[in-house]
Amino acid sequence: MKTTMKRLDLNHCVPILRWKKAEQHALARLDEHHKAHVTPLIELVPHIFTRKEKDGQTVRLNSEQVVNKVGEQLVRSCDRHPFFLDLCHLTGNAIDQDPERFLTVLGRHASTLRLSLIPVTGVARSRPYQSAVGEVAGIHGQGVCLRLTADDISHATLTEDISSLLRVLKLAPEVVDVIVDFQTTQESAPEFASLCALVHFVSEWRNLVVASGAFPENLSELPKNNQYKLQRSDWLSWKHQVSAAPVPARLPLYSDYAIQYPRYQERTGPMHLSASIRYTAESYWVVMRGESVSNPNGPGFAQWPANALLLCERPEYCGETFSYGDRYIHQKSSQFDQPGNATTWLEAGI
Numbered sequence: 001m002k003t004t005m006k007r008l009d010l011n012h013c014v015p016i017l018r019w020k021k022a023e024q025h026a027l028a029r030l031d032e033h034h035k036a037h038v039t040p041l042i043e044l045v046p047h048i049f050t051r052k053e054k055d056g057q058t059v060r061l062n063s064e065q066v067v068n069k070v071g072e073q074l075v076r077s078c079d080r081h082p083f084f085l086d087l088c089h090l091t092g093n094a095i096d097q098d099p100e101r102f103l104t105v106l107g108r109h110a111s112t113l114r115l116s117l118i119p120v121t122g123v124a125r126s127r128p129y130q131s132a133v134g135e136v137a138g139i140h141g142q143g144v145c146l147r148l149t150a151d152d153i154s155h156a157t158l159t160e161d162i163s164s165l166l167r168v169l170k171l172a173p174e175v176v177d178v179i180v181d182f183q184t185t186q187e188s189a190p191e192f193a194s195l196c197a198l199v200h201f202v203s204e205w206r207n208l209v210v211a212s213g214a215f216p217e218n219l220s221e222l223p224k225n226n227q228y229k230l231q232r233s234d235w236l237s238w239k240h241q242v243s244a245a246p247v248p249a250r251l252p253l254y255s256d257y258a259i260q261y262p263r264y265q266e267r268t269g270p271m272h273l274s275a276s277i278r279y280t281a282e283s284y285w286v287v288m289r290g291e292s293v294s295n296p297n298g299p300g301f302a303q304w305p306a307n308a309l310l311l312c313e314r315p316e317y318c319g320e321t322f323s324y325g326d327r328y329i330h331q332k333s334s335q336f337d338q339p340g341n342a343t344t345w346l347e348a349g350i
Contacts, residue, residue: 004082008039010242014038015041016040018045019048026347029325041083041145045090047266067106067109071109074113078115082116084119084179085120087099087103089264110140118145120145120147122146134169149181153190158198173206176206178208180199181211182211189212192251210238210252210254210255213234215258224289228286230285232284235256235283236283238254275291275339277290279329312333328344329348
């Protein structure tokens with residue numbers, strides 16, 4: 001039986017995950033105890049509309065194929081637990097039909113699979129898209145997620161925009177989750193008390209969430225073949241504010257972009273991957289910075305087991321029983337003949 005979304009406490013988090021293989025597998029690897037404390041915001045990306053064949057050719061999939069594929073992935077990764085689903089990156093030539101039509105078809109299919117889907121929208125999205133969100137919300141009975149940007153909350157018409165959207169969706173605030181997404185962590189972002197004054201119905205929303213990310217766009221500024229600590233300023237800011245006085249009208253839940261850069265960029269052309277490991281400690285990330293696996297006469301894929309061995313000796317390493325990612329790191333530290341690849345190491349880090 002699928003789980004019904006409810007008001008959550010501060011021990012709950014909302015990771016924002018772009019729907020690629022590493023993110024899918026990482027979510028699936030969580031045990032039931034931890035899944036109960038996580039409601040992911042899943043961003044579908046244009047990548048899902050293609051499939052790479054064994055001969056290396058890329059084949060474009062139609063919407064029906066994608067709906068079936070994504071449905072199977074969501075069952076494996078989310079099971080009956082609620083999740084937010086956002087199509088914000090599926091624009092232009094990414095799909096072979098209008099986003100609102102695709103959302104409706106996917107929402108209906110997800111219902112037949114008994115998934116607990118909560119559609120995501122924003123105040124600036126098109127009227128047809130809002131109608132599709134309302135239809136999917138009616139099918140699933142899980143409410144809606146309203147994702148606000150930093151620009152949205154600075155608009156003088158925000159209160160009017162929110163009220164208008166609720167009328168279109170025919171929903172009360174009590175069944176709407178609000179995520180204020182700053183994307184990159186910003187010093188100029190309003191303190192939680194000020195934010196609560198800006199967001200209308202702040203005490204009535206089912207859940208209030210603040211999202212941002214501090215992981216860098218890439219590791220190119222870090223010299224290769226070394227170890228680094230990068231401050232988790234997004235987490236530290238949230239942690240400080242929820243424990244500081246005075247207490248705001250509503251304490252928001254924590255949301256981040258895990259070990260990915262917050263601003264989405266669809267990559268094209270050849271990728272030069274470095275054999276690096278990203279490991280999350282309490283207040284910072286440990287980065288084991290490697291070099292490109294394709295460097296001529298370089299150490300190649302063997303860098304991953306070598307860096308894993310070094311990571312296992314660091315005080316931040318939590319031990320192989322702590323999580324799937326920790327177990328993977330421990331196993332690979334002695335498997336130079338099976339070093340893994342960029343996707344499996346990203347999965348372990350997430």
